[in-house]
Amino acid sequence: MAKPVQIEVWNPNGKYRVVSTKPMPGTRWINLLIQQDCRVEICTQNKTILSVEDIIALIGDKCDGVIGQLTEDWGDALFSALSKAGGKAFSNMAVGYNNVDVNAANRYGVAVGNTPGVLTETTAELAATLSVAAARRIVEADAFMRGGLYEGWLPHLFVGNLLKRQTVGVIGAGRIGSAYARMMVEGFKMNLIYYDLYQATRLEKFVTAYGQFLKANGEQPVTWKRASSMDEVLREADVISLHPVLDKTTYHLVNKERLAVMKKEAILVNCSRGPVIDEVALVEHLKANPMFRVGLDVFEDEPYMKPGLADMKNAIVVPHIASASKWTREGMATLAALNVLGKIKGYPIWSNPNSVEAFLDENSPPPAACPSIVNAKAIGLPVSKL
Numbered sequence: 043m044a045k046p047v048q049i050e051v052w053n054p055n056g057k058y059r060v061v062s063t064k065p066m067p068g069t070r071w072i073n074l075l076i077q078q079d080c081r082v083e084i085c086t087q088n089k090t091i092l093s094v095e096d097i098i099a100l101i102g103d104k105c106d107g108v109i110g111q112l113t114e115d116w117g118d119a120l121f122s123a124l125s126k127a128g129g130k131a132f133s134n135m136a137v138g139y140n141n142v143d144v145n146a147a148n149r150y151g152v153a154v155g156n157t158p159g160v161l162t163e164t165t166a167e168l169a170a171t172l173s174v175a176a177a178r179r180i181v182e183a184d185a186f187m188r189g190g191l192y193e194g195w196l197p198h199l200f201v202g203n204l205l206k207r208q209t210v211g212v213i214g215a216g217r218i219g220s221a222y223a224r225m226m227v228e229g230f231k232m233n234l235i236y237y238d239l240y241q242a243t244r245l246e247k248f249v250t251a252y253g254q255f256l257k258a259n260g261e262q263p264v265t266w267k268r269a270s271s272m273d274e275v276l277r278e279a280d281v282i283s284l285h286p287v288l289d290k291t292t293y294h295l296v297n298k299e300r301l302a303v304m305k306k307e308a309i310l311v312n313c314s315r316g317p318v319i320d321e322v323a324l325v326e327h328l329k330a331n332p333m334f335r336v337g338l339d340v341f342e343d344e345p346y347m348k349p350g351l352a353d354m355k356n357a358i359v360v361p362h363i364a365s366a367s368k369w370t371r372e373g374m375a376t377l378a379a380l381n382v383l384g385k386i387k388g389y390p391i392w393s394n395p396n397s398v399e400a401f402l403d404e405n406s407p408p409p410a411a412c413p414s415i416v417n418a419k420a421i422g423l424p425v426s427k428l
C-alpha cells in the first residue's frame with residue numbers, strides 16, 4: 043500500500059472533489075473549478091512521476107474527476123479506482139494521450155480529455171528553434187565560448203547550414219506539423235515536402251499563396267509537395283521535423299534503415315514523442331555521421347537518454363519543454379480543468395476542439411462545454427450547439 047500523498051486543498055466544502063496530480067501553472071483553472079462548487083486537491087508530493095499506487099491513494103474513496111499528467115500510466119487500474127470512487131472524468135494536461143488506455147476508460151465510462159489548440163504554436167516554435175540551433179551549431183558554439191576557447195574570428199569556425207531555399211520535410215502535418223511548416227517556409231523561404239496519412243489542404247494553400255506573393259515581388263517562389271512515402275521526405279529534405287502522434291504505426295518510425303536514407307548533412311528534429319525514433323540507432327548514426335545533426339525535445343525512455351547520446355556534439359537535447367510558454371501552460375491547465383468540470387456538470391463537448399479561444403479568454407466565463415474529450419463518441423457525449 044502506497045503512503046498517503048501530500049496535498050493542498052482549495053475550497054474544502056465544495057460539492058465535487060477534483061484531484062490534480064500536480065500543481066499546474068496559473069490560478070484561473072483553480073478559480074473556475076471553485077466557482078462551480080468543486081473542492082480542489084492538488085498533489086504537492088516532491089516526486090516528479092507519481093506511480094499508479096500513489097494516484098490510487100490520491101483518488102481515495104470519493105473522487106469526481108482527476109487532472110493527470112503525460113508521465114502517468116492511465117490504464118485499467120486507475121480507471122477502475124476512479125470509477126469505484128464515483129468519478130467519470132479524467133483529463134491529461136497534454137494534447138498527446140499515448141499514456142492513456144482509452145479502451146480501459148471506455149469500459150468504465152470515464153471521459154478522457156486532452157488539450158489541443160493551445161500549444162500548437164508554442165510547440166512549433168520550439169521545433170523551429172531546434173532546427174535553427176542545429177543548423178547553426180548554437181549549443182556547440184555557446185559551450186566553446188564559455189569554455190574560454192575563442193581566440194578570434196576564423197573562416198572555418200562553427201560553419202553550419204544555410205536554411206534559405208533548402209527543403210524542409212514534415213512527417214505528420216497535423217496541427218503542430220503544419221504550424222512548424224509555415225514558420226520554416228515563411229521565415230526561411232524553404233520549400234516544403236510533407237508526409238501524412240491525410241492531405242494538409244490548408245497548409246498546401248498557404249504555401250501556394252506565399253509562393254505567389256514572393257513571385258509577385260520578383261522573388262523565387264516557394265514550393266510544396268505531398269510525398270507518397272515517408273522515405274521520399276527523408277531522401278529529399280535538408281531539415282526534417284517529426285510531428286505524428288505516437289501509436290503502433292509510428293513506433294520507431296525513424297530506424298536504422300530510414301536514417302541511412304537521409305542526407306549525410308541533414309537535420310532531424312523531434313518534438314513529438316521519443317519512441318518515434320529508435321534512439322539506439324540514432325546514436326550510432328550520429329557517431330558515424332558527424333555532419334548529421336539532431337534537435338531532440340523528447341526521448342525514448344524519458345527521463346533517460348540512451349547511452350552515448352549525451353556525449354554527441356551533433357545532438358541538441360532539451361527536457362520535453364516544447365509546450366513550455368507561460369500562456370500555453372496556463373491554457374493547458376485551464377482546458378484540462380474545464381474538460382473534467384464539463385463532464386462532472388453534464389455539459390456537451392465543444393464542436394471544434396482545435397478552436398478553443400473562447401475557453402481561454404480571461405475576461406469572460408468559459409462556454410458550458412468540455413473543450414476536448416477524445417472518447418466522446420465511445421461514451422455517448424453529445425456535441426455542443428454553442
Ligand SMILES: NC(=O)c1ccc[n+]([C@@H]2O[C@H](COP(=O)([O-])OP(=O)(O)OC[C@H]3O[C@@H](n4cnc5c(N)ncnc54)[C@H](O)[C@@H]3O)[C@@H](O)[C@H]2O)c1
Pocket residue numbers: 137138139158159161165213214215216217218219237238239240285286287288291292313314315339340362363364365
Ligand atoms: N514535445 C512536446 O512537448 C509536445 C507538445 C505537443 C504535442 N506533442 C506531440 O505531438 C503530437 C502531435 O500533436 P498535434 O496537435 O499536431 O496532433 P495532430 O493530431 O493534429 O497531428 C498529428 C498528425 O500525425 C499524422 N499521423 C498519424 N500517424 C501517422 C503516420 N503513421 N505517418 C505520418 N503521419 C501520421 C496524423 O494524420 C496527423 O495529421 C501529439 O500527439 C504529442 O504526442 C509533443
Ligand SMILES: O=C(O)[C@H](O)CO
Pocket residue numbers: 112135136137138139161364365
Ligand atoms: O502532448 C503534449 O501536450 C506534450 O508532450 C506536452 O505539452
